[in-house]
Amino acid sequence: MVSKEVEKLLLKVQKPGRYVGGELNEVIKDKNSVDVRFAFCFPDTYEVGMSHLGMKILYSQFNKEDYIWCERVFAPWVDMEEEMIKNNIPLYALESGDPVSDFDFIGFTLQYELSFTNMLNMLKLSNVPIKSSDRKELKQIVVAGGPCACNPEPIADFVDIFFIGEGEEVDLEVINLFRECRKEGKSKAEFLELCSHIEGVYVPSLYDVSYNDDGTIKSFQPKGDAPAVIHKRLIKDMDNCFYPDNFVIPLVEIVHDRAVQEIFRGCIRGCRFCQAGFIYRPVREKSPETINAQCKALCENTGYDEVSLSSLSSSDYSQIVPLLEKLNEWSKDEKVSISLPSLRVDGFTDDIMNKIKTVRKSGLTFAPEAGSQRMRDVINKNVREEELLATCATAFEGGWTTVKLYFMIGLPTETIEDVEAIAKLGQAVVDTYYKCPNKPKGKSVRVTVSASSFVPKPFTPFQWEPQDTIPVLHEKQVHIKESITTKKIQFNYHDADTSYLEAVFARGDRKLCKVMELACERGFHFDGWNDCFSLEKWLELFDECGIDPAFYANRRRSFDEILPWDHIDYGVTKDYLIKECKKAYENTTTPHCRLKCNNCGAAKYREGVCFEKRKNLV
Amino acid sequence: MKNVRIWFKKDFECRYISHLDLNRCMLRALHKSKIPVWHTEGFNPHPFATFPLPLSLGFRGVNECMDVKLEDDNYSFEEIISKLNVCLPRGIHIFDVTEPVMKAGKIAFAEFSIKLSSENTNTTVITEKLSEFLALDKIEIEKRSKKGLKTVDIKQGIKNFEIKEKFDFVLLNVILTAGSSDNVNPNLLVSAFENYSALTVDSDITRNDLYNSEMELFR
Numbered sequence: 001m002v003s004k005e006v007e008k009l010l011l012k013v014q015k016p017g018r019y020v021g022g023e024l025n026e027v028i029k030d031k032n033s034v035d036v037r038f039a040f041c042f043p044d045t046y047e048v049g050m051s052h053l054g055m056k057i058l059y060s061q062f063n064k065e066d067y068i069w070c071e072r073v074f075a076p077w078v079d080m081e082e083e084m085i086k087n088n089i090p091l092y093a094l095e096s097g098d099p100v101s102d103f104d105f106i107g108f109t110l111q112y113e114l115s116f117t118n119m120l121n122m123l124k125l126s127n128v129p130i131k132s133s134d135r136k137e138l139k140q141i142v143v144a145g146g147p148c149a150c151n152p153e154p155i156a157d158f159v160d161i162f163f164i165g166e167g168e169e170v171d172l173e174v175i176n177l178f179r180e181c182r183k184e185g186k187s188k189a190e191f192l193e194l195c196s197h198i199e200g201v202y203v204p205s206l207y208d209v210s211y212n213d214d215g216t217i218k219s220f221q222p223k224g225d226a227p228a229v230i231h232k233r234l235i236k237d238m239d240n241c242f243y244p245d246n247f248v249i250p251l252v253e254i255v256h257d258r259a260v261q262e263i264f265r266g267c268i269r270g271c272r273f274c275q276a277g278f279i280y281r282p283v284r285e286k287s288p289e290t291i292n293a294q295c296k297a298l299c300e301n302t303g304y305d306e307v308s309l310s311s312l313s314s315s316d317y318s319q320i321v322p323l324l325e326k327l328n329e330w331s332k333d334e335k336v337s338i339s340l341p342s343l344r345v346d347g348f349t350d351d352i353m354n355k356i357k358t359v360r361k362s363g364l365t366f367a368p369e370a371g372s373q374r375m376r377d378v379i380n381k382n383v384r385e386e387e388l389l390a391t392c393a394t395a396f397e398g399g400w401t402t403v404k405l406y407f408m409i410g411l412p413t414e415t416i417e418d419v420e421a422i423a424k425l426g427q428a429v430v431d432t433y434y435k436c437p438n439k440p441k442g443k444s445v446r447v448t449v450s451a452s453s454f455v456p457k458p459f460t461p462f463q464w465e466p467q468d469t470i471p472v473l474h475e476k477q478v479h480i481k482e483s484i485t486t487k488k489i490q491f492n493y494h495d496a497d498t499s500y501l502e503a504v505f506a507r508g509d510r511k512l513c514k515v516m517e518l519a520c521e522r523g524f525h526f527d528g529w530n531d532c533f534s535l536e537k538w539l540e541l542f543d544e545c546g547i548d549p550a551f552y553a554n555r556r557r558s559f560d561e562i563l564p565w566d567h568i569d570y571g572v573t574k575d576y577l578i579k580e581c582k583k584a585y586e587n588t589t590t591p592h593c594r595l596k597c598n599n600c601g602a603a604k605y606r607e608g609v610c611f612e613k614r615k616n617l618v
Numbered sequence: 619m620k621n622v623r624i625w626f627k628k629d630f631e632c633r634y635i636s637h638l639d640l641n642r643c644m645l646r647a648l649h650k651s652k653i654p655v656w657h658t659e660g661f662n663p664h665p666f667a668t669f670p671l672p673l674s675l676g677f678r679g680v681n682e683c684m685d686v687k688l689e690d691d692n693y694s695f696e697e698i699i700s701k702l703n704v705c706l707p708r709g710i711h712i713f714d715v716t717e718p719v720m721k722a723g724k725i726a727f728a729e730f731s732i733k734l735s736s737e738n739t740n741t742t743v744i745t746e747k748l749s750e751f752l753a754l755d756k757i758e759i760e761k762r763s764k765k766g767l768k769t770v771d772i773k774q775g776i777k778n779f780e781i782k783e784k785f786d787f788v789l790l791n792v793i794l795t796a797g798s799s800d801n802v803n804p805n806l807l808v809s810a811f812e813n814y815s816a817l818t819v820d821s822d823i824t825r826n827d828l829y830n831s832e833m834e835l836f837r
């Protein structure tokens with residue numbers, strides 16, 4: 001629903017279809033007959049936000065409750081933002097067209113650190129005070145969840161409540177508590193205090209942090225009786241967990257314009273750089289029957305002719321082949337194609353290939369992550385060069401001629417030889433193509449080698465590691481470029497400037513809040529977009545605030561330092577992360593969860609892979 | 619196999635989607651409705667649909683059409699209407715299905731209603747300026763083509779027009795050349811008018827009907 005004032009702007013901006021709502025399956029309720037209004041904000045554009053599965057799940061789940069009306073809000077692109085400001089139009093929710101400031105909850109999902117400024121900017125565009133201490137009433141409660149909530153400290157001054165872990169249960173508990181508190185006429189402070197006792201809820205304003213002279217944390221203390229440690233929430237039974245049977249179908253094309261079916265949460269692998277591999281532990285699968293039924297319903301209800309199976313590593317689904325067989329039983333007749341992203345190098349078997357090939361031949365992407373075997377052992381990737389080359393040979397024989405390979409540079413202990421090995425591995429893939437007797441006739445091979453810069457993340461064994469400085473990263477990028485001698489390899493690299501800022505935010509503490517506040521005041525937004533990002537401007541801000549970004553990005557922490565996120569518990573113990581870090585220095589790998597339990601700590605949830613029968617034990 | 623022409627309105631939120639988005643939207647609805655339409659036979663089979671004359675982003679359309687091929691010759695038209703409508707957003711509404719009488723290539727003219735208004739100019743002034751403007755011998759505009767900018771005279775493309783002054787807007791009903799070879803977009807006319815009159819106007823454009831070269835209603 002768009003107001004007359006907004007309509008006047010729509011023809012002046014690019015892609016106006018993203019600002020109007022009115023999509024099939026959007027949920028419209030009578031605002032006078034609901035108790036709680038929730039503005040679900042995605043701090044990026046419509047096309048990006050509408051592709052996000054978590055939002056689809058929570059949107060449907062909240063709206064299933066009669067007393068809640070959950071609406072969607074996205075960040076307007078710069079042209080629309082400019083028009084809105086010029087014409088005095090505050091940010092509004094797509095369903096009702098009502099201003100975000102009217103809502104009881106303003107919720108953000110934090111998928112990447114560089115969207116922090118967009119979150120603040122969206123509050124600003126809504127005319128909602130950005131600091132939680134300036135929002136005194138029991139309304140406009142700003143909540144946030146998602147992977148970046150695992151270190152909420154850089155935005156602790158702005159958010160009233162962080163949801164730690166998976167949201168399906170805890171979010172509703174908090175909304176329900178809010179409803180009761182309002183009925184009873186409680187204050188915001190009373191509500192937050194009560195909230196802090198719900199497991200999975202972190203109320204940053206209920207804690208005090210003090211610092212040592214060197215800037216590290218001296219102590220982190222709860223005020224009153226808030227819990228000293230905040231434990232994450234997780235869904236135990238994936239088969240009975242809420243999953244939407246319908247999506248809002250966008251009117252304009254979005255990034256992932258297809259049905260998405262989650263098949264499991266977590267990852268058995270434990271690659272040492274990967275935050276998702278630790279914070280979503282333990283692996284919990286849905287049964288093939290559940291997935292099949294949900295997939296079918298979703299395709300029927302949405303009209304999508306493509307469904308993507310979503311997880312951190314699809315080929316690790318324990319019953320992937322039976323699942324694909326089940327899906328193939330109906331998908332062909334229904335003219336629905338199945339896509340399987342996130343395939344591991346060692347998971348692309350003939351069997352899987354033939355089952356996904358029946359429908360759509362998309363590009364193949366693999367992530368060896370590092371060039372040399374030593375480096376892959378350090379990060380615990382557990383993929384061997386022979387496996388990669390054999391997989392590529394399988395793909396080439398199956399008719400593929402383009403392969404994308406993803407790598408990281410700047411990994412701990414990396415030497416220039418390790419970096420050079422990336423170029424060599426690309427070359428080896430090209431050579432494999434020409435050695436392949438059944439390669440596609442008369443076609444050349446194209447190998448895309450992409451190198452991103454490593455960002456050390458909280459809750460990983462590398463959380464203590466310094467990030468390479470920008471000049472070192474540049475040197476490594478140039479070295480790879482110069483080591484590539486064939487035109488069959490296309491080399492891309494990720495901008496080191498954005499990775500640097502990401503590293504600052506990822507492991508930042510509350511001292512960064514004032515930088516964020518100033519950034520918002522100066523109109524910073526869309527830092528994840530090259531059109532808007534400027535490291536130079538950020539460096540000026542840090543300088544003005546007397547903060548050295550290198551303290552966060554490039555400093556090696558000691559194992560006994562109190563880290564800004566130490567009061568949050570994701571199930572994996574700090575001792576385990578230390579052990580893994582030390583193993584990395586020794587180039588030693590750790591077997592995955594299905595081969596051997598390594599006592600990471602996640603077994604305390606008494607669910608999932610930790611209690612599966614291991615084949616070698618049966 | 620039977621060709622059918624599906625008639626619809628495009629309004630409300632859907633006014634703001636492009637032709638490509640409309641196409642995607644329709645294909646998804648056809649797929650979901652399970653109406654027996656013919657699918658392409660390539661690697662990614664999808665319902666085959668063509669649009670006799672695409673509508674620009676921002677315009678309302680009250681008599682728009684799309685052609686598909688029915689695999690079942692006896693499939694009821696009423697069923698197409700009801701099944702498709704539940705699969706479409708509220709901005710797109712199917713109201714009729716017919717067997718096509720004319721080929722898409724026969725389209726020669728389109729009739730538009732253009733509501734013009736301006737915050738700081740009253741309707742009488744707009745009406746006067748508009749009459750002057752449309753009485754010009756030539757209306758030259760710069761049109762971007764593949765070979766760069768070229769100047770075209772869109773006056774030749776105005777077949778007929780009528781100006782009505784209303785309470786808070788001026789209504790311009792105009793018939794313009796349309797079709798794949800020669801097409802005058804009413805947006806060009808509006809911006810040419812802005813240039814001529816030095817006014818800034820808001821325009822709300824609706825495409826009413828399509829006609830062939832004999833000015834017979836396109837069916």
